[in-house]
Amino acid sequence: MTKHFIDFDNLSFEVLQDIINRAIILKKDHNEGVINNSLKNKTLAMIFDKSSTRTRVSFEAGMTQLGGHALFLSNNDIQLGRGEPITDSAIVISSMVDAVMLRISSHEDIIEFSKYSNKPVINALSDLSHPCQILADLMTYQEQRGSINGKKVVWIGDGNNVCQTYMQAAEIFGFELTIASPKGYEPNQSFVESYQNNINYCNSSMDACEVADLVVTDVWTSMGKESEQKQRESAFKGYQVNQKMMSVANSDALFMHCLPAHRGEEVSADVIDGKQSVVWDEAANRLHAQKALLLYLIEA
Numbered sequence: 001m002t003k004h005f006i007d008f009d010n011l012s013f014e015v016l017q018d019i020i021n022r023a024i025i026l027k028k029d030h031n032e033g034v035i036n037n038s039l040k041n042k043t044l045a046m047i048f049d050k051s052s053t054r055t056r057v058s059f060e061a062g063m064t065q066l067g068g069h070a071l072f073l074s075n076n077d078i079q080l081g082r083g084e085p086i087t088d089s090a091i092v093i094s095s096m097v098d099a100v101m102l103r104i105s106s107h108e109d110i111i112e113f114s115k116y117s118n119k120p121v122i123n124a125l126s127d128l129s130h131p132c133q134i135l136a137d138l139m140t141y142q143e144q145r146g147s148i149n150g151k152k153v154v155w156i157g158d159g160n161n162v163c164q165t166y167m168q169a170a171e172i173f174g175f176e177l178t179i180a181s182p183k184g185y186e187p188n189q190s191f192v193e194s195y196q197n198n199i200n201y202c203n204s205s206m207d208a209c210e211v212a213d214l215v216v217t218d219v220w221t222s223m224g225k226e227s228e229q230k231q232r233e234s235a236f237k238g239y240q241v242n243q244k245m246m247s248v249a250n251s252d253a254l255f256m257h258c259l260p261a262h263r264g265e266e267v268s269a270d271v272i273d274g275k276q277s278v279v280w281d282e283a284a285n286r287l288h289a290q291k292a293l294l295l296y297l298i299e300a
């Protein structure tokens, strides 16, 4: 059966942990100049209908480093953007490449694509989830602090796609997740109902951060929600991760943000540029996590 990477909950703890462990080895190998051509002559198609820096660069560089090739397909330039059905696109594209990565707005469309694709499909951010990001986050935590099992992770802000993958990860990796979101910006009800174990909800972001091992946030206005920017700015007042919040977390707590970030909105400059922040390792680890994922999906 074709393997896909659409959501954490389609995979076991063992598979996800193996991908992370392999990413750490691939990072070491890469830093030591070891050449790995395991994906020689393989092609990854990358379909984007939203902007990207980290995801695009890491998948493209990752394929090159593994001896293969990545094909950037902007939605505006392929027939999908002109209304060719997702099903027909999946059949055609997957017949020519070895894996397909999609950053398209609709999660349902990614699932639909995967049903008609005879090659692995990767969710590179949808309206519901961002599993590639959380692979890199978990890798970064493991590198910095060891196992995340039993640790307290705090999500401050929008209960968005990144937050919802954290909810899935909490269950699979056994960490405690506390979510502090303004009213009306909580995670989707379906996620709240499905992932109750290990998750707490808190009205106060200060209280949520108490004895945290990891504090995570993301933009107040995700891509596609730009028209809500003004109303979100007022709704999210009090949800900026700043030094005051970090001061009630554990003294060795880490700060993460998937980036891009808005200093002075969801995070203060002194936190994101401060010594508890690991955002640059987190971003750089996207490369290694993605390479490990590509190997898991494409290698025979």
Ligand code: CP
Pocket: 051, 052, 053, 054, 055, 056, 125, 133, 258, 259, 260
């Ligand atoms: N974190 C993340 O996915 O970044 P990009 O939108 O730049 O890919």
Ligand code: NVA
Pocket: 125, 160, 161, 162, 218, 219, 221, 222, 223, 258, 259, 260
């Ligand atoms: N939640 C953000 C993540 C960007 C990487 C968005 O969807 O725009």
